[in-house]
Structures are given as C-alpha cells and as structure tokens.
Amino acid sequence: MSRTALIAGAGRLPAALAAALDTPLICALDGFAPEGLAVDQVFRVERLVPFLRGLEEAGVTRVCFAGAVSRPRLDPALFDMATAQMVPRLLAAMQAGDDATLRAVIGIFEEAGFAVVGVEDLAPDLLPGAGFLVGTVSDADTADATRAAAIVTALGAVDVGQGAVVAQGLCLAVEALPGTDAMLDWVAQTARRPDPRGARGVFYKAPKPGQDRRIDLPTLGLDTLRRAAAAGLAGIAFEASGVILLDRAAMVTEAQAQGLFLWARQP
Structure with a gap:
C-alpha cells in the first residue's frame, strides 16, 4: 500500500x-x-x-x-x-x-x-476559485488590485516576493525577505495615502510567475487578515486557485466584522 x-x-x-x-x-x-x-x-x-x-x-x-x-x-x-x-x-x-x-x-x-x-x-478546497468570499469592491479598489497584481508579477519574475499593497494607484509596500506580516505592519505604522479620504488600498497576493505550484504556494490566514485591517486597507485580493486560505470560514466571519473584502481574483 x-x-x-x-x-x-x-x-x-x-x-x-x-x-x-x-x-x-x-x-x-x-x-x-x-x-x-x-x-x-x-x-x-x-x-x-x-x-x-x-x-x-x-x-x-x-x-x-x-x-x-x-x-x-x-x-x-x-x-x-x-x-x-x-x-x-x-x-x-x-x-x-x-x-x-x-x-x-x-x-x-x-x-x-x-x-x-x-x-x-x-486538498483543492484550500485554494478558492474565482469570486468574492465576502464584500464588494469599488472601481478604485479594482484599479488598485490590478496595479498590485502587475507589481507582484514583476517582483516574482526576479524572485523577490509574492505580495504588494497599493492605494490610490501608488505602491505603499512590497513583500521582501521579512515577509507579509512585516510588510503589513510597516503599512500600518508608516504608509500615508495621498488623499486621506480616498481609497484605502488593497493587499494582493499571488504565486510567482512560472513557479512550480507543487511547493511554496502563498498562504493567507487570520493573522494576515487582522494585519490588513490594522493597516487600514479595504480588503485582500489574491490569485484565484493560486493561494491557500487557512480557516476560510473564520476568515470570512472576521472580514465581515472588520469591513474588509476577500476577493479571489481571476488573473
């Protein structure tokens, strides 16, 4: 056997x-x-x-x-x-x-x-397919997610990271060696939007282009979601069928409580 x-x-x-x-x-x-x-x-x-x-x-x-x-x-x-x-x-x-x-x-x-x-x-259920798990996005959020996805693609091509934060079209932070938590904590403590009353921004996560998806797929969990909320972001977007979601039900509940969207975005 x-x-x-x-x-x-x-x-x-x-x-x-x-x-x-x-x-x-x-x-x-x-x-x-x-x-x-x-x-x-x-x-x-x-x-x-x-x-x-x-x-x-x-x-x-x-x-x-x-x-x-x-x-x-x-x-x-x-x-x-x-x-x-x-x-x-x-x-x-x-x-x-x-x-x-x-x-x-x-x-x-x-x-x-x-x-x-x-x-x-x-365990394919750990990787959500395309769609909204909770919440909706504005036109500004959609534009920020598109911009962040392009940045993550560029970063991944040189083997740097799998995530970025974009608000109002500007890149506030990118994921590097310190990791996702450090990036989101930095945004919470340091980053400033050009218009404080404008779009709050989006955290985007995706695998690197061309990476072998049998190993090192990006993962999102409750800690990441709470850090995104603390950073004042509107929500989290991630590549559909390319990112592992831990505790999906708990994340949906927490996102609703925090007023964040969770979007499995079609690449």
Missing part, C-alpha cells in the same frame, strides 16, 4: 493538509515543527539521503511539502558521504535564489523515486 509523506514546516498549513490525507507520514526539518500536528520523523539536510531511504522503507511513494522553513545552518560534521555529494548542487541552487532552491529539492526527491504532489492535488 502506497503512503504519502508530508514534509512539514512551521505554521498551521501542515495540520490542515494532514486532515485531508489518510494516515500520512509526518516529517519535519529539524527546528521547523508544525503547529498542532504530531511529527513522526525529524530529519536534517545533512542526512538527506538516509532520510530518503527511510521514506522508501516506510512505503512512501509520494511526498507533499507544506509549511514555512528558512535555510538551515548546515553542520559539515553531520554529512554522510552520499548526502555530501549533493552539497555543490544545493549550494549552487541556494545562491541562485529561492525558486532555484525549491526546484533542486523537488528534483532530488523525484530522482529518489518519489512523486512530488502539491496542495491543490491533495
């Missing part, structure tokens, strides 16, 4: 995905335990080849990556010989950027004989 291994990172996405699977093997990179989910195996990059062999012995035929991780600090003393031979490949990918690193990781798992599947393959 085939089995799915969930390669889990930090956050709540792994638990949401595990709920949609039949007895998955939960594996976590050392130092990046998922929230609310018991871990079956903890592994390190320095012992990647033995870890892959262990997955095969456990009957795993496919893997799914879910959750947040950052680049771990590697300990040269921990490498086994087989994994050490992968170091030049991994280092070259890391130097080329996040997308290249993710492609290299996927390639390693596929070469080891595992099918790599994405969230949309296992």
